[in-house]
Amino acid sequence: MSERELTCIICPASCTLKVRTEPGGSLKVEGALCPRGVDYAKQEVTDPRRIVMSVVKVVGGDLPTVSVKTNKPVPKKCIQEVMKATASIELKAPVEIGQAVIKDICGADVVATRRVKKVNSI
Amino acid sequence: MLELNYDTVIIGAGPAGIAAAIKANELGLKAVLVENRDLLGGIPLQCVHPGFGLHYFKEDLTGTEFIYRFFDKMEKLGVEHLLKSHVHSIEPVAHNEKVVNVITPQGVMRLKTKTLIYTAGARERHVFEINIVGDRPAGIYTAGEAQTLMDIYGIIPGKEIVIIGSGDVGLIMARRFALEGAKVKAVIELMHYPGGLMRNIVQCLQDYDIPLYLGHVATKVVGKKRVEKVVVAKVDEKLKPIEGTELEIPCDTIVLAAGLVPNLDMLEKIGLVIDPYTRGPVVNEFLETNIPGVFVAGNALVINDLVDYVVEQGELAAEGARYFIENDGIPTTDWKPVIRGRNIRFIVPHYVSGKRDVILYARVRQPEKNVVVAIPEVGWKMKQFNVRPAEMIRVKLTKRLLERAASVEKISMEVIPGE
Numbered sequence: 001m002s003e004r005e006l007t008c009i010i011c012p013a014s015c016t017l018k019v020r021t022e023p024g025g026s027l028k029v030e031g032a033l034c035p036r037g038v039d040y041a042k043q044e045v046t047d048p049r050r051i052v053m054s055v056v057k058v059v060g061g062d063l064p065t066v067s068v069k070t071n072k073p074v075p076k077k078c079i080q081e082v083m084k085a086t087a088s089i090e091l092k093a094p095v096e097i098g099q100a101v102i103k104d105i106c107g108a109d110v111v112a113t114r115r116v117k118k119v120n121s122i
Numbered sequence: 123m124l125e126l127n128y129d130t131v132i133i134g135a136g137p138a139g140i141a142a143a144i145k146a147n148e149l150g151l152k153a154v155l156v157e158n159r160d161l162l163g164g165i166p167l168q169c170v171h172p173g174f175g176l177h178y179f180k181e182d183l184t185g186t187e188f189i190y191r192f193f194d195k196m197e198k199l200g201v202e203h204l205l206k207s208h209v210h211s212i213e214p215v216a217h218n219e220k221v222v223n224v225i226t227p228q229g230v231m232r233l234k235t236k237t238l239i240y241t242a243g244a245r246e247r248h249v250f251e252i253n254i255v256g257d258r259p260a261g262i263y264t265a266g267e268a269q270t271l272m273d274i275y276g277i278i279p280g281k282e283i284v285i286i287g288s289g290d291v292g293l294i295m296a297r298r299f300a301l302e303g304a305k306v307k308a309v310i311e312l313m314h315y316p317g318g319l320m321r322n323i324v325q326c327l328q329d330y331d332i333p334l335y336l337g338h339v340a341t342k343v344v345g346k347k348r349v350e351k352v353v354v355a356k357v358d359e360k361l362k363p364i365e366g367t368e369l370e371i372p373c374d375t376i377v378l379a380a381g382l383v384p385n386l387d388m389l390e391k392i393g394l395v396i397d398p399y400t401r402g403p404v405v406n407e408f409l410e411t412n413i414p415g416v417f418v419a420g421n422a423l424v425i426n427d428l429v430d431y432v433v434e435q436g437e438l439a440a441e442g443a444r445y446f447i448e449n450d451g452i453p454t455t456d457w458k459p460v461i462r463g464r465n466i467r468f469i470v471p472h473y474v475s476g477k478r479d480v481i482l483y484a485r486v487r488q489p490e491k492n493v494v495v496a497i498p499e500v501g502w503k504m505k506q507f508n509v510r511p512a513e514m515i516r517v518k519l520t521k522r523l524l525e526r527a528a529s530v531e532k533i534s535m536e537v538i539p540g541e
């Protein structure tokens with residue numbers, strides 16, 4: 001692999017990073033203002049990952065949906081798989097923040113990021 | 123008619139209003155928080171993406187997670203609030219008395235208060251404000267409307283989307299649509315540089331192969347019942363459309379992310395002085411406006427990109443309200459104006475006393491590389507690799523630093539090219 005230019009997305013400084021594969025196979029990163037950028041660049045060229053977020057339908061709650069996210073970044077190629085899974089489920093209120101709504105998908109859990117209280121229907 | 127007395131009435135329960143209400147309670151003020159919608163929380167309640175609270179909580183939270191931490195605090199303190207309550211008007215009675223007329227499900231209420239904290243946020247610019255001609259079919263939404271539909275109600279408003287505006291709001295909405303399986307055909311940006319942060323260009327557009335049209339303007343909407351296409355043209359240096367460069371982009375939905383304007387009509391009716399650059403009020407270091415006892419914080423003060431600063435402003439306004447009540451008005455002093463220097467588009471607050479710490483918020487006019495941001499009167503300087511209009515500059519000046527400017531009549535911020 002030759003050289004790749006990336007923009008670091010870890011913080012708003014948005015450093016331009018150059019990643020090069022050394023003859024020995026190790027990766028060399030230039031342009032990072034801090035070590036987090038170096039880690040990001042190495043991860044990004046070998047196994048890019050992202051946090052995925054969406055909403056999931058809820059019945060019997062004070063809100064019709066609950067927002068969710070993966071509790072860890074998942075491989076980019078898994079994003080659609082996570083989205084399909086969140087679109088296919090429906091939860092019952094109450095839902096608490098941090099509650100796992102889907103367990104162990106692409107190496108992460110999908111957790112609730114909003115609270116939905118139960119409302120008593122008449 | 124119900125009449126109630128308060129130390130402070132807070133209008134709008136987004137992060138600014140909630141933070142102000144919590145602080146006011148902690149300071150021992152009798153306060154009430156009034157909200158239009160049937161939900162507390164403002165914009166963050168419908169932001170499902172991370173990027174909130176990095177400064178305030180030192181954690182990367184989603185908008186929803188961020189705002190629920192404040193809900194929990196409100197509940198613990200027993201912060202008084204009204205939902206589905208629309209503030210209809212404000213009557214300035216005296217320097218230390220205002221009457222807030224509120225229409226609530228229980229009827230009209232008159233809230234008599236010593237001070238007022240106005241945190242009603244911003245409104246989104248609509249089609250008629252950005253010179254798009256043509257049909258007015260269904261399928262045109264503001265980013266906020268689309269976000270409410272998707273992320274509160276779970277309804278995706280369309281299948282083929284064109285987004286107008288490349289600020290962070292537009293970029294984040296582009297990703298939300300793409301994630302939900304809609305095809306985002308284009309993000310259109312008038313300027314020759316993107317409005318949002320580079321990291322959002324990468325993780326919202328490049329990740330999903332969404333094309334960004336810089337230096338383009340949407341000139342016309344076409345569609346009978348529903349949007350069918352949008353006509354886009356290149357612009358020249360003066361940002362005027364160039365004839366013959368038009369192209370048509372078929373789509374069923376247009377999302378406008380063309381900027382926010384502080385929502386201040388109600389205060390303008392009682393004589394609020396506006397800064398033409400922020401389109402928010404002119405304020406002193408307590409965020410008090412020209413109307414004594416009326417404080418403004420959050421997006422109603424200045425369009426913020428970070429909720430952390432919004433919360434900080436809400437808390438400061440509550441401290442200002444307490445100081446006002448203790449002294450029966452903010453004591454008069456030799457206010458020093460804060461002046462916009464080279465490449466500074468705006469700066470808030472507009473007046474400082476030099477007698478206490480202040481936080482200045484500013485934006486640059488144009489992106490620039492390798493510069494120094496400086497406040498020469500106090501000898502303060504900060505090297506920056508990049509300054510961009512999308513990123514608000516926040517500077518805290520301590521009282522000690524400000525004392526260096528004791529003999530000068532103003533202070534100013536400027537951006538100067540570095541070596």
Ligand SMILES: Cc1cc2nc3c(=O)[nH]c(=O)nc-3n(C[C@H](O)[C@H](O)[C@H](O)COP(=O)(O)OP(=O)(O)OC[C@H]3O[C@@H](n4cnc5c(N)ncnc54)[C@H](O)[C@@H]3O)c2cc1C
Binds near residue numbers: 295
């Ligand atoms: C799409 C999008 C993405 C964002 N992403 C981020 C991010 O990643 N990180 C980050 O830090 N920030 C982000 N922000 C910015 C952040 O959400 C705002 O800066 C913040 O919400 C502003 O808070 P506010 O309290 O001033 O206004 P708002 O949140 O708008 O709240 C104003 C409240 O006032 C109420 N109101 C209005 N008029 C009246 C009236 N007459 N009577 C009673 N109530 C009234 C409204 O209903 C609303 O609840 C984002 C914003 C948007 C739009």
Ligand code: SF4
Binds near residue numbers: 012014015032036
């Ligand atoms: S390298 Fe460090 S400073 Fe630069 S953008 Fe990444 S995290 Fe921020």
